Amino acid sequence: MTTSEQHPTSTTNTTTLVLGGTGKTGRRIAEKLTALGRPVRLGSRSAPIPFDWADRTTWGPALRGIDRVYISFQPDIAAPGGADTVGAFADLAVESGVRHLVLLSGRGEPEAQDAEARVRASGAEWTIVRASFFAQNFDEGEFLGPILGGEVALPVGEVGEPFIDVDDIADVAVAALTEDGHTGQVYEVTGPRLLTFADAVAEIARAADREIAFVQVPLEAYSAVLAEHGVPAEVIDLLSFLFGEVLDGRNAHVCDGVQRALGRAPRDFSDYARDAAARGVWKV
Numbered sequence: 226m227t228t229s230e231q232h233p234t235s236t237t238n239t240t241t242l243v244l245g246g247t248g249k250t251g252r253r254i255a256e257k258l259t260a261l262g263r264p265v266r267l268g269s270r271s272a273p274i275p276f277d278w279a280d281r282t283t284w285g286p287a288l289r290g291i292d293r294v295y296i297s298f299q300p301d302i303a304a305p306g307g308a309d310t311v312g313a314f315a316d317l318a319v320e321s322g323v324r325h326l327v328l329l330s331g332r333g334e335p336e337a338q339d340a341e342a343r344v345r346a347s348g349a350e351w352t353i354v355r356a357s358f359f360a361q362n363f364d365e366g367e368f369l370g371p372i373l374g375g376e377v378a379l380p381v382g383e384v385g386e387p388f389i390d391v392d393d394i395a396d397v398a399v400a401a402l403t404e405d406g407h408t409g410q411v412y413e414v415t416g417p418r419l420l421t422f423a424d425a426v427a428e429i430a431r432a433a434d435r436e437i438a439f440v441q442v443p444l445e446a447y448s449a450v451l452a453e454h455g456v457p458a459e460v461i462d463l464l465s466f467l468f469g470e471v472l473d474g475r476n477a478h479v480c481d482g483v484q485r486a487l488g489r490a491p492r493d494f495s496d497y498a499r500d501a502a503a504r505g506v507w508k509v
């Protein structure tokens with residue numbers, strides 16, 4: 226993808242900084258903005274103007290000449306200290322002349338809701354996109370390996386999750402970044418129905434025409450396997466928090482954020498699975 230940057234000839238900035246611009250949501254948002262003719266700057270460690278959440282000296286240069294920012298935090302919006310870091314970034318963005326911040330957040334996670342509060346308090350116009358579990362975790366994220374291996378073993382049982390298609394998140398974020406009427410909105414975005422993780426894996430197996438097992442395992446056993454595979458302790462802690470606490474039923478309901486923001490229904494998981502399978506992502 227190519228992105229364009231306009232070097233402003235007047236004092237009006239028009240460029241959007243898309244953080245995580247090569248990731249699951251950011252890549253799509255950058256592509257959609259570019260297709261609309263909007264100047265985009267990618268924000269990531271490998272971008273031409275590098276941006277690193279862990280190195281605050283990189284934030285100022287990335288924000289220079291920027292009007293709006295899409296914020297997707299790394300490693301995870303619910304990570305300890307995430308709210309303070311996002312808050313410090315939002316404050317610097319406002320000082321740098323940014324007008325509108327769009328934050329990607331998570332549901333039912335106190336640290337994520339703290340980060341939202343920090344963005345709301347920054348003085349910028351803001352939009353919060355509070356997303357359910359991404360469908361694309363199964364083909365672009367951490368579950369791709371287990372799916373290809375034929376068995377997904379997770380410490381989660383019968384709880385329902387309204388998996389959301391990341392393309393819907395991107396459409397909501399792009400609307401917030403380009404249209405009037407989204408300032409001050411919290412869009413809680415989910416897919417249209419609840420599925421258990423076992424249901425989701427079964428749909429993927431059907432779409433991919435393969436046998437893929439789902440196995441529920443104890444949380445301790447899951448963490449031990451991750452550690453054996455060299456997964457960093459902070460990532461294991463985040464996954465333990467997600468499976469041990471957040472997936473306790475608190476998020477087992479659908480929300481209308483996609484409908485409110487876009488005036489249309491969210492995509493269904495089976496459409497996601499059919500399209501991803503057609504691209505061959507789950508072929509072995």
Ligand SMILES: NC(=O)c1ccc[n+]([C@@H]2O[C@H](COP(=O)([O-])OP(=O)(O)OC[C@H]3O[C@@H](n4cnc5c(N)ncnc54)[C@H](OP(=O)(O)O)[C@@H]3O)[C@@H](O)[C@H]2O)c1
Pocket residue numbers: 244245246247248249250251268269270271272276277278279297298299300301302303329330331332356357358359362366
């Ligand atoms: N996955 C879910 O189900 C889910 C649900 C709700 C909310 N969320 C939230 O979504 C966010 C992640 O969004 P995503 O899935 O679109 O991203 P992602 O796919 O994890 O994208 C990774 C992107 O972040 C960049 N990156 C990695 N480390 C970085 C760092 N230290 N500083 C700056 N950039 C860095 C990467 O580029 P470089 O490698 O070049 O830096 C890449 O562009 C998290 O805050 C998570 O909490 C996720």
